[in-house]
Ligand code: HDL
């Protein structure tokens with residue numbers, strides 16, 4: 286394997302990032318057979334909840350008035366306010382510009398007429414293929430909540446699978462909203478009760494096993510508040526210990542814990558109303574040490590939790606860090622997080638996921654990831670070369686593949702990876 290000169294390392298890193306097809310391990314995208322749950326096109330891009338939050342800072346419109354508008358009215362207002370009357374310099378607004386540019390559409394129009402005509406002319410299957418190709422993705426991982434009344438019945442009726450979309454058994458409806466949802470589980474023939482007795486926990490496990498057989502998820506997942514504690518003599522604590530983790534072991538799938546959300550701090554903003562809080566990671570420590578036969582994917586929402594999460598990943602090989610989640614997914618924070626992860630964990634983590642809710646967002650989210658990470662990865666390899674170990678293109682290819690594919694494939698068994 287020929288050693289690269291210091292000056293060759295950055296261009297080779299950029300080439301390997303560009304030529305490697307990534308797996309997007311957490312999105313809110315849906316395979317075509319799940320119908321209108323799947324969001325795509327300019328009106329969905331422009332009314333993304335990140336942009337709705339930014340609208341209210343630049344417009345006199347009040348949330349109630351805004352949410353009473355039609356989708357097109359909302360998009361026209363956001364476009365005018367954030368893209369015409371102001372320069373779209375935030376991460377989320379610039380992302381829409383990057384998508385329009387990548388699709389050869391005007392990026393500085395006064396209205397959305399041309400973009401709407403373009404998307405209206407697309408057929409979804411071909412458009413999905415084109416978008417994933419531009420984004421450099423071989424496949425994406427979905428978020429599928431069996432207790433979502435808009436989605437659960439579709440899976441129960443039977444849905445056509447899609448090779449580029451992998452399901453995830455999302456458990457917020459069960460773990461965070463038992464009081465709201467236990468009757469829906471009971472209505473399906475599972476003998477559960479409001480207080481979630483031991484018998485109910487066993488039935489909840491049967492419910493999860495039945496869904497794991499139906500959905501064949503690559504992992505199970507839940508988002509958790511900043512106040513999350515474990516173990517905990519609560520409905521959530523008992524369901525995690527008695528139903529979720531045993532099901533994950535039974536089906537040999539990881540459990541994804543996304544911790545640190547402060548839900549609806551501003552309810553008027555609806556999906557845009559959540560904020561962030563620093564979590565007590567001793568809950569994660571106790572879960573990792575108590576369940577050595579469970580594998581965990583972990584993403585934390587607070588920047589202040591990131592360094593200690595790297596320490597915990599060094600202590601527990603059954604923890605796999607992933608992503609710069611939500612309020613962390615901007616270059617200034619991604620750079621800090623990725624550098625400390627490389628320094629403390631080498632390539633034993635998954636640097637990013639898109640969290641895309643609208644199909645075309647993967648274009649900008651992965652363009653930004655490649656652009657931000659290239660100099661960071663190049664610097665990592667330059668330091669290695671300067672410290673006396675020659676670096677080859679093969680090294681860089683293998684490590685980029687590990688970061689953005691192999692780590693996830695091994696963790697989930699995707700593609701038969703051991
Ligand atoms: O719970 C989650 O999966 C979060 O990613 C939320 O969906 C959040 O609203 C979001 O879209 N973050 O990007």
Ligand code: ZN
Pocket residue numbers: 311312313640
């Ligand atoms: Zn998400």
